[in-house]
Amino acid sequence: MRPAFTVALFALAWLAVSGSFTIPNLLLGLVAGGLSLALIRDHIRPDGRRVRPLKLLSLVLLFIKELALSAWKVAVLVASPKMVLKPGIFAFPLTVDRDFEITLLANLITLTPGTLSVDVSVDRKVLYVHALDCSDPVGARRDIAGGFEKKILEAFR
Template sequence: MLQNFLLNILLTFVWVALTGQLDYSNFVFGYTMGFFILWMVNRSVKANTEYFYRVPKIFAFIILFFYDLLKANYEVTKDVITPNYNMKPGIVKYQMEAKTDFEITMLANMIALTPGTVVIDLSKDKRSMYIHVMYLANKEEFIRRLSNRIEKKLLEIIR
């Protein structure tokens, strides 16, 4: 997988050098073009195709996370600006599927980066996480959404 990533970066820099424009859109276009070139070449070889499945999952996760981030920012901003408070704070004990320290740290960062949620504590056995939620209308719905929308997709990328 690392070999394909490095080849993709190399093809990206070759594209940037050939066009003579080092800007964001040209870099992204070169990366995308290099990705499809490598995919076409490796499709016939059938060796080490994990990279070609993981990269689209990473981009989908980034888009999903930014959507959740914007939605949470809007909710918190609306609550701060309006005179009445719609907060229903609560603390949730969340049973994690994440096992390693890196997986737990990444999950905690994704939760803490979203406005309205803060990771308070981690159990001693590292199986559950305590989260303070600013808008907790339904505890089961929050846990289900966190599990299906963030943790599972994050673990698909990391593992």
């Protein structure tokens, strides 16, 4: 993304959050956006990342659906008088390799039904996932690879 575009986006967000659409406030938003971008400039490397808005939107929708489903599942599990638990940590081999994508995938996994990402191996090839129901790790791996990982690859490659 171009820096100017990002700053404009920041300024828009500032306008929306502060709730007063005036010229001085817009200027303040632009300055604040530019300053915050300059602060983190060294930490973001442009690596030719393309963002596909439609795919990104479908990722967000999938995420909201899974979040609601996951909260529901945990709630039902906890409310049932006899909890059936088979917890365990399984290893998930990563296809995505950039830090940003791994972070996103780990966050999404944590907020999906019954799974919680615990750690990434040092070589960034394996993600360790704790699952409430670990009786079928092969199926769980297939679900993540076919669901979120595929969507992330579609949205950012």
